[in-house]
Amino acid sequence: MKHRDLGTSACPIDRSLYEVGDTWTLQILRDAMHGITRFTDFSNHIGLATNVLTARLQKLVSVGMFEVHESALGNSRDYVLTEKGRDFHTVLAALRQWGQKHLFEDDEPVNRVIDARTGRQPLPLRLTAEDGRELTPDDILIVQSRAADPIEAATPIDTPRRRTA
Amino acid sequence: MKHRDLGTSACPIDRSLYEVGDTWTLQILRDAMHGITRFTDFSNHIGLATNVLTARLQKLVSVGMFEVHESALGNSRDYVLTEKGRDFHTVLAALRQWGQKHLFEDDEPVNRVIDARTGRQPLPLRLTAEDGRELTPDDILIVQSRAADPIEAATPIDTPRRRTA
Numbered sequence: 291m292k293h294r295d296l297g298t299s300a301c302p303i304d305r306s307l308y309e310v311g312d313t314w315t316l317q318i319l320r321d322a323m324h325g326i327t328r329f330t331d332f333s334n335h336i337g338l339a340t341n342v343l344t345a346r347l348q349k350l351v352s353v354g355m356f357e358v359h360e361s362a363l364g365n366s367r368d369y370v371l372t373e374k375g376r377d378f379h380t381v382l383a384a385l386r387q388w389g390q391k392h393l394f395e396d397d398e399p400v401n402r403v404i405d406a407r408t409g410r411q412p413l414p415l416r417l418t419a420e421d422g423r424e425l426t427p428d429d430i431l432i433v434q435s436r437a438a439d440p441i442e443a444a445t446p447i448d449t450p451r452r453r454t455a
Numbered sequence: 456m457k458h459r460d461l462g463t464s465a466c467p468i469d470r471s472l473y474e475v476g477d478t479w480t481l482q483i484l485r486d487a488m489h490g491i492t493r494f495t496d497f498s499n500h501i502g503l504a505t506n507v508l509t510a511r512l513q514k515l516v517s518v519g520m521f522e523v524h525e526s527a528l529g530n531s532r533d534y535v536l537t538e539k540g541r542d543f544h545t546v547l548a549a550l551r552q553w554g555q556k557h558l559f560e561d562d563e564p565v566n567r568v569i570d571a572r573t574g575r576q577p578l579p580l581r582l583t584a585e586d587g588r589e590l591t592p593d594d595i596l597i598v599q600s601r602a603a604d605p606i607e608a609a610t611p612i613d614t615p616r617r618r619t620a
Contacts, residue, residue, distance in 0.1 A: 337457065389468060438561035449490055
């Protein structure tokens with residue numbers, strides 16, 4: 291599959307990667323969730339070349355994850371997350387959770403998220419069934435349907451897991 | 456921040472991106488969750504150049520997300536997810552959920568996940584507090600502590616959101 295074909299794939303992961311599938315874009319979104327809105331603040335924090343940061347911000351505006359808010363005098367621009375952009379925080383939370391669990395030694399400093407109201411950590415993100423069972427990769431199947439159709443109308447996609455199940 | 460510095464950042468998202476932060480690696484992991492283990496199957500499904508796929512698989516082995524299982528005769532190799540690798544499925548589930556919600560028109564075919572036992576969709580992934588409140592980007596703060604320390608020992612990290620809160 292060529293990179294440009296990702297944007298029309300039936301797999302939502304492919305399509306997501308087409309919009310946001312690079313390290314810098316994900317770092318920009320992470321910082322935006324923490325309240326950064328200005329070019330210079332993204333630049334200082336992520337340490338990106340100006341042309342790269344410009345391209346990534348433009349892409350995020352063009353796909354509707356950022357809106358540009360210009361000041362009345364036209365001397366400042368803020369890149370503000372849209373609803374679609376803000377909704378991406380669940381992905382970043384999952385990435386943070388995985389990294390925190392698997393990529394740190396006990397004596398290393400680690401940035402963690404707390405609930406601002408209670409100072410406690412959020413509950414772990416887990417994929418669960420309607421009855422509360424945790425779903426592992428072995429417990430799920432991939433099916434295909436029109437996006438608007440109910441799940442009952444979906445047909446199975448052939449995967450190696452399904453063939454051996 | 457230079458790319459190589461991501462691997463020693465205090466931010467778990469940076470470290471995660473250092474290990475898996477490219478489109479191809481994420482596609483490989485997605486396919487592995489569906490039961491693909493062979494080089495030729497990854498190659499056929501993702502359509503990657505051989506040298507690129509080789510490098511990505513080697514990286515995933517070196518960071519402990521895949522183990523290589525060789526057949527007794529040495530004529531086949533399977534790339535099998537480790538526990539660390541399998542645990543990444545929550546990230547892919549979050550990416551899938553976001554893409555499914557924001558990147559498809561009603562009449563487009565979309566690949567969806569179902570619970571193999573019931574045929575129903577999993578519950579939506581949401582970041583929630585201990586008391587069940589949904590946590591948005593506005594409801595969380597970033598703090599830093601040693602990885603082994605309790606959250607009570609953490610100190611706040613200065614972010615724009617915190618400065619304006």
